[in-house]
Structure formats: C-alpha cells, structure tokens
Amino acid sequence: MRDPEVTDDVPADVVEDRRPRRGRRRWRRTAIVSAILLLLFGVPWWTLLLAGTAWPAPVVVGGTLLFAAAFVALPAMLFSGHRPGRGRRRPDWVAATADALLGVAWVLFVWSVLGNVLRLVLLAAGVDDPLRGRVVAVAVAAVALVLLVWGYAEAMRVPRTRTVEIHIPGLGRGLDGLRVAMITDTHYGPIDRARWSAAVVDRVNSLDADIVCHVGDIADGTVADRERQASPLAAVTATSARVYVTGNHEYFSEAQGWLDYMERIGWDALHSRHLVVERGGDRLVVAGVDDATAKASGLRGHGANLDAALAGADRALPVLLLAHQPKQVAHAARAGVDLQISGHTHGGQIWPFNILVRLEQPVVQGLSRHGEKTQLYTSRGTGFWGPPFRVFAPSEITLLTLRHG
Structure with a gap:
C-alpha cells in the first residue's frame, strides 16, 4: 500500500x-x-x-x-x-x-x-x-x-528538370530505359504554394515516367494545415508506381498522418517495405525506409529499418531504395543496394551553407558511388525550407533513366 x-x-x-x-x-x-x-x-x-x-x-x-x-x-x-x-x-x-x-x-x-x-x-x-x-x-x-x-x-519558380542516366549492372534488358521521376523536399509551409505545387505536378506528368518518387519532407505542418498545397500530388501519373517515404520534417508534425494521406490519394507509402516493378519480363525491387530520425522521434513502429524493407524480396534482383538522407547510404551499401535516391541537403540552398551540410552528409548533390556496388543520387530538392531563397543551389525535378549494364 x-x-x-x-x-x-x-x-x-x-x-x-x-x-x-x-x-x-x-x-x-x-x-x-x-x-x-x-x-x-x-x-x-x-x-x-x-x-x-x-x-x-x-x-x-x-x-x-x-x-x-x-x-x-x-x-x-x-x-x-x-x-x-x-x-x-x-x-x-x-x-x-x-x-x-x-x-x-x-x-x-x-x-x-x-x-x-x-x-x-x-x-x-x-x-x-x-x-x-x-x-x-x-x-x-x-x-x-x-x-x-x-x-x-x-526559390519560387517551377524547378527545371535535371536528367541523369545511371547504369546498373544487374538491371535486366527489359528494364533498360526505365524512367524514374524524383521530387523531394517540397516543404509545403507558411507561404501558400498551391499553384506552384500544381505546376510541379504538370511538369512531372510531362516526363511520362514509369516510377514517380517523393523522397520526403513533404510539408512543414500537419495534413490539415497543408492539404491545400499537397492535394495536386493526387494528379501525378506514372505507368508503374508512385512511391513516397518520410523525411525528417514529417517527424516534427505528424509522420503517420502524411503516410496515411499519401496512401489515401493513391501513392504507395514505402514505410519500411517494398514493391516490385516489372517490365519486359524483368523485375526491379523498389524499397523505402523511414527517415534516419524516425526512431528517435518515439513514434511507435517508425524507424529506418532496411532489413524490414527488403524482407521477402528476391535479393538477386536489382534494388532501388528511397531514403531521405544521403547518410543512410552506409546501410544501403552494406545491404548491397544498387541505387539509393535521397534529398534533404537542398544543395545547401543558400551559398555557402553547402559547406556546413557537407560536415553532416557524405554528399551534397549529384551522383556518387559508395562501396563496390551502391550508387547514390542526391537531389538539390524541389522546394525550399525556411528562407524563401535559393542562392547558387537551384531546385530540381529529377528524371533518372536507368540503363542495363
């Protein structure tokens, strides 16, 4: 007692x-x-x-x-x-x-x-x-x-399209030329960019991509606060898949709410899971993990669990991984992932902040190789965070064309 x-x-x-x-x-x-x-x-x-x-x-x-x-x-x-x-x-x-x-x-x-x-x-x-x-x-x-x-x-303009060809040795011939459109770090926030969001979607749709990816930091705020700006994403078109993973900013508001919202408008939220894209008799594993900060957020069931994301996948197939932060490539390289795509850095956004970003991340922008097999593409981001300025770090919508051999 x-x-x-x-x-x-x-x-x-x-x-x-x-x-x-x-x-x-x-x-x-x-x-x-x-x-x-x-x-x-x-x-x-x-x-x-x-x-x-x-x-x-x-x-x-x-x-x-x-x-x-x-x-x-x-x-x-x-x-x-x-x-x-x-x-x-x-x-x-x-x-x-x-x-x-x-x-x-x-x-x-x-x-x-x-x-x-x-x-x-x-x-x-x-x-x-x-x-x-x-x-x-x-x-x-x-x-x-x-x-x-x-x-x-x-910062306010619709991003230009940046085109990159990436050769993946394990990619089947049927998947040669697969087009992956990538947006990330839209950061819908206190400045209403609903019209900008619709224009971004129009540009993405003009790329006729097989897979469209949103690689996190969708908004600063809850779904209720930012749905007006995010709603054009429902109109994104892709011939095979539309996939999304969380960024660190989702964990400042309601990460699960954004995962649920993206599922509700028809995207596949890759919350530590994968799907398989097939074309011409060949297959590609498309996997996603939560942001590196997910576990520390204390949100139950969230964490950057690559093992869970790849559970049940045929490991003989090539793997495309969505992970918000470039530094998550260390886990990807150990797991033998072929290609990781990330955002988070904004390319520094306002020069010379890119120097400070480089202290925390292995790459600030562009294509890089890690270990014997893994390649990493880091986007400069589609939107901006905080200050509505981009100085010597232009935004981008990225079109990745995957090549066999």
Missing part, C-alpha cells in the same frame, strides 16, 4: 539533481544561440554602418535601431511561428516573416565577411577611409540585394 505522505514516485534528491542540469543545458543553449545571433547581425551592422564609413549620425542611429529590432524579432518570431500550436494553428505570416528575415540576415552576414576581404584589397591599394568603408558598405548592400531578389525568384 502506498504511503499517503509520499506525493511523488521520484525521490526528491533526484528531482533536485535534474532541475539544475536542465537549467544549465537551457542556459548553454541560450548562450550559443545568442552568440550566433550576435555574429549574424553584428558583422553586417559593423560593416555597413561603422567600419570607417563616417556616415551622418542619423544614418548610423537609424540603421542601428533597425538591426537591433531584427536581432530581437528574429528568435521571437521563429519560436512563436514554428512551435507546434497545441490544438490551434498559428498564423503563417509570423513564420514566413521570420524565415525571410533569417535568409536576409544570412546573406548579409556572408557578404559582409567577404566585403571585409575587399576592405583589405582596398587598403593595399592605398584607398583611405571613409571612401574605403563606404565602397565596402555599398558593395555589400548591393550584392546582397541582387542575390536576395534573384534567390527569391529561384
């Missing part, structure tokens, strides 16, 4: 021990985020307003207030705009504004750093301040503005 004076199953000393540790972690995260924000806004602020420019006082004061407001607004709007609403939908304009501000801050930061390289060149050439500082400030502002306008147009 429970002692009536005991009010908690967890000993008090354990509770007291956990609270300080959680507090320390929270303060550490806050310190790291604050340091990043100080760099992100501080470097452009110094470069544009203070570094030898000698601008009139009203310009400096006004610019400083603008940077200070952005410094405070960005984390607040990112947190309030993207945090799950617990039963109520948060206004999309908050998240969209925060995402755009993040992109502007990143581009200004990168080109402010490069602008200070220009400062050294001008210094070596004997150009003095304030002319030197003003040339750098104007150059940074002009380049950033041009890149942001161009990057926004790149």
